Amino acid sequence: MSDARDDIVTVGLPAEGTHDPGTPPAGIGRAPTGVDDLATEHLIVNMGPQHPSTHGVLRMLVELDGEEIKNAEVTLGYLHRGIEKLAEHRRFDAIGTLMDRGDYVSGIMGETAVALAVEQLMEIEVPRRAQWIRVMMAEINRIATHLLWYGTMGLDTGAMGPFLYAMRDRESLLDILEAVSGARMMFNYVRPGGVVADLPVGIDTKIREFCNAFDTYVEEHDAILSGNEIFQARLNGIGVIDAEKALAFGLTGPNLRAAGVDFDLRKTRPYDAYPEMEFDVPLGATGDAMDRFSVRMEEMRQSNRIIRQCIEGMPEGEHTAKVPKVLRPPAGEVYASVESARGEVGIHLVTDGGTSPYRMHYHGPSLYALQALEDIIPGHLIADGCVMIGSTDIMLGEVDR
Amino acid sequence: MSPTLAVIIKLVSIIGLMLTNGVFMIYLLRKVLGHLHIRLGPMHVGPHGILQTMNDVIKLLTKEDLTPRLADKALFYLAPMIVFVPSFMAYLALPFSDTLKATSLETGLLFTLAALSVVPIGILLAGWSSGNKWGLLGGMRSAAMQIAYEVPLLLSVLPVVMLAGTTDLGRIVEAQAGVHLGFIPGWFIANPLLWPSFVIFVIASLIEVNQTPFDMSEAESELVAGFGTDYTAMKFGLIYLSEFSNTFIVSAIGVTLFFGGWLVPWIPMAWYDAVPVLAPTVFILKTYLGIVLMWWIRGTYPRVRIDQLMDLGWKRLIPAALVMIVLTGVVDKLIVPLVTGTVG
Numbered sequence: 001m002s003d004a005r006d007d008i009v010t011v012g013l014p015a016e017g018t019h020d021p022g023t024p025p026a027g028i029g030r031a032p033t034g035v036d037d038l039a040t041e042h043l044i045v046n047m048g049p050q051h052p053s054t055h056g057v058l059r060m061l062v063e064l065d066g067e068e069i070k071n072a073e074v075t076l077g078y079l080h081r082g083i084e085k086l087a088e089h090r091r092f093d094a095i096g097t098l099m100d101r102g103d104y105v106s107g108i109m110g111e112t113a114v115a116l117a118v119e120q121l122m123e124i125e126v127p128r129r130a131q132w133i134r135v136m137m138a139e140i141n142r143i144a145t146h147l148l149w150y151g152t153m154g155l156d157t158g159a160m161g162p163f164l165y166a167m168r169d170r171e172s173l174l175d176i177l178e179a180v181s182g183a184r185m186m187f188n189y190v191r192p193g194g195v196v197a198d199l200p201v202g203i204d205t206k207i208r209e210f211c212n213a214f215d216t217y218v219e220e221h222d223a224i225l226s227g228n229e230i231f232q233a234r235l236n237g238i239g240v241i242d243a244e245k246a247l248a249f250g251l252t253g254p255n256l257r258a259a260g261v262d263f264d265l266r267k268t269r270p271y272d273a274y275p276e277m278e279f280d281v282p283l284g285a286t287g288d289a290m291d292r293f294s295v296r297m298e299e300m301r302q303s304n305r306i307i308r309q310c311i312e313g314m315p316e317g318e319h320t321a322k323v324p325k326v327l328r329p330p331a332g333e334v335y336a337s338v339e340s341a342r343g344e345v346g347i348h349l350v351t352d353g354g355t356s357p358y359r360m361h362y363h364g365p366s367l368y369a370l371q372a373l374e375d376i377i378p379g380h381l382i383a384d385g386c387v388m389i390g391s392t393d394i395m396l397g398e399v400d401r
Numbered sequence: 402m403s404p405t406l407a408v409i410i411k412l413v414s415i416i417g418l419m420l421t422n423g424v425f426m427i428y429l430l431r432k433v434l435g436h437l438h439i440r441l442g443p444m445h446v447g448p449h450g451i452l453q454t455m456n457d458v459i460k461l462l463t464k465e466d467l468t469p470r471l472a473d474k475a476l477f478y479l480a481p482m483i484v485f486v487p488s489f490m491a492y493l494a495l496p497f498s499d500t501l502k503a504t505s506l507e508t509g510l511l512f513t514l515a516a517l518s519v520v521p522i523g524i525l526l527a528g529w530s531s532g533n534k535w536g537l538l539g540g541m542r543s544a545a546m547q548i549a550y551e552v553p554l555l556l557s558v559l560p561v562v563m564l565a566g567t568t569d570l571g572r573i574v575e576a577q578a579g580v581h582l583g584f585i586p587g588w589f590i591a592n593p594l595l596w597p598s599f600v601i602f603v604i605a606s607l608i609e610v611n612q613t614p615f616d617m618s619e620a621e622s623e624l625v626a627g628f629g630t631d632y633t634a635m636k637f638g639l640i641y642l643s644e645f646s647n648t649f650i651v652s653a654i655g656v657t658l659f660f661g662g663w664l665v666p667w668i669p670m671a672w673y674d675a676v677p678v679l680a681p682t683v684f685i686l687k688t689y690l691g692i693v694l695m696w697w698i699r700g701t702y703p704r705v706r707i708d709q710l711m712d713l714g715w716k717r718l719i720p721a722a723l724v725m726i727v728l729t730g731v732v733d734k735l736i737v738p739l740v741t742g743t744v745g
Contacts, residue, residue, distance in 0.1 A: 158614065
């Protein structure tokens with residue numbers, strides 16, 4: 001018996017015997033009845049940071065009554081790299097590199113947020129072609145991100161197949177991203193003023209091919225999982241975050257839209273070329289895991305629509321504005337945000353006229369989703385807990401920074 | 402040949418069958434799942450990776466055998482044996498052909514199912530003794546599930562026993578000889594009365610062998626590796642091997658009960674004597690078809706939740722199986738004799 005084990009029990013959790021597990025939320029009703037007279041004990045289990053379905057390095061202390069989670073406490077920081085502090089020592093065009101390592105599967109969106117912030121400060125006019133390229137790349141990246149989420153959602157419910165089917169499509173997207181930016185995940189492609197390089201010759205055929213193929217593939221994905229009765233039984237009514245709660249927790253992105261709140265920065269506070277794009281914002285009704293699933297599935301279809309519009313109507317012109325080699329924004333303060341695959345990614349920059357920011361704050365949606373998770377998990381079973389973690393699509397790189 | 406020698410030869414053959422079959426099944430599983438998942442499976446060790454499982458066996462045999470500090474050592478060592486031995490015993494009554502079987506038991510079907518139902522006790526012990534909370538949860542799930550599916554599994558085979566009039570697996574196969582109307586095989590699956598029982602049997606046996614969508618006691622995404630979390634090296638290998646062996650047995654029972662065992666319809670009985678390898682080959686091929694079907698489900702379906710599984714077992718499968726027993730009795734012993742005028 002090591003001391004460490006005793007410590008785990010006491011950290012942040014009530015001492016033995018003092019904790020009132022409370023009544024489970026209405027509609028759960030799976031609490032065993034009639035066992036109260038027997039001497040039962042809650043089991044405190046350390047879930048993560050190496051647990052298969054904690055999506056990276058999330059650690060949760062869960063207090064179990066049999067299979068039912070009575071209490072869940074999230075421990076953060078296993079992937080902390082100090083991105084915000086590091087940014088204070090980077091040139092403005094290099095902050096994107098750090099953003100790639102924040103939400104490391106949707107890098108383009110994070111880079112765009114930084115670029116927008118710097119452009120606002122320096123009042124740079126971004127050429128139209130650059131804006132269109134940014135939108136197209138962001139949407140390609142969004143589908144790639146959602147595909148990864150879709151695959152892991154399948155894994156969380158125990159289905160192996162969907163993950164590999166999702167990887168097939170994600171692979172062709174990463175190939176496209178690589179052809180354009182030179183990297184598969186850490187792009188550093190979007191820079192203040194535009195993008196770092198113009199589209200390579202012949203990429204439009206490749207993208208068009210993908211768009212056409214994805215029309216069928218996305219239906220296939222939908223059929224493999226959402227058409228499955230077991231999957232529906234696992235997701236329906238699980239982990240409800242209604243509109244009120246979602247807003248109270250500050251959720252954004254698909255998690256908020258699944259609750260029926262129409263808030264998509266691409267529509268409500270459009271940036272880049274989004275005002276010119278035609279697309280719908282899918283909304284859910286109740287905010288349960290199934291709604292979050294369906295919203296993301298539909299978003300993939302809509303992103304495909306946007307990519308198609310971009311490739312058909314790509315304007316001619318420069319891929320970047322004329323910007324100085326060393327960016328030196330005036331002293332000031334700015335907040336710019338983009339609709340990332342997981343929600344609002346915002347960059348708050350405070351500058352002092354130097355070549356790197358005085359202070360940067362990185363607002364990522366996953367941290368807020370994680371707080372909501374802590375609230376909704378108690379009262380559900382372990383298996384539901386995994387589904388909830390999967391369906392809120394948290395990204396630990398972005399939570400821990 | 403002395404009886405002792407005969408017994409030794411039989412036991413050694415069964416162990417040989419279990420091991421080679423296990424190794425082959427692991428390779429086949431990887432290939433089947435691979436191709437279901439639009440990838441290739443093992444490709445590097447030997448042509449098309451056929452030696453991959455050999456490699457893995459060597460790896461399992463040579464790896465360090467860890468025992469966790471908090472484990473109950475005696476039980477921790479005993480558990481893999483308790484898992485392994487029953488699946489070994491279950492081979493005893495399997496009829497590979499009219500003559501190729503270790504023993505001809507009057508109660509062959511019951512014996513095999515009874516042997517298989519010892520496995521969850523080993524799994525419970527494995528989970529309990531490893532001193533790991535995930536292991537404990539997995540073991541407890543296994544214990545809870547056992548009651549929920551063993552009962553429907555046993556009830557679902559009773560209609561077959563009623564029609565065949567025996568629990569001897571060999572004689573159940575013989576009861577399925579011949580053809581109806583000149584072309585429909587005499588297999589029990591051709592009898593619509595047994596279709597619901599077959600469905601119940603398939604579901605219950607998927608639970609029995611710990612396959613997705615019912616791999617609750619392992620449940621990778623929920624319980625890390627469930628009861629097996631702390632098992633390493635050959636102790637893990639034994640549990641793994643027994644799981645594959647159980648898959649084979651369950652499929653073989655299904656083939657014996659519903660698909661005419663080693664029988665091929667439309668060919669005269671004399672052929673089986675003329676070509677002795679025909680019957681075992683047919684039996685093994687049918688069994689492998691059943692196994693691949695299970696893996697198809699495994700590669701496609703998500704996992705059900707434990708309470709949903711309990712609901713399914715207690716509220717759906719058991720009542721349905723009971724109804725089918727009554728219905729089979731009424732139709733077979735009352736209505737059919739009345740209609741055909743053979744009421745005794």
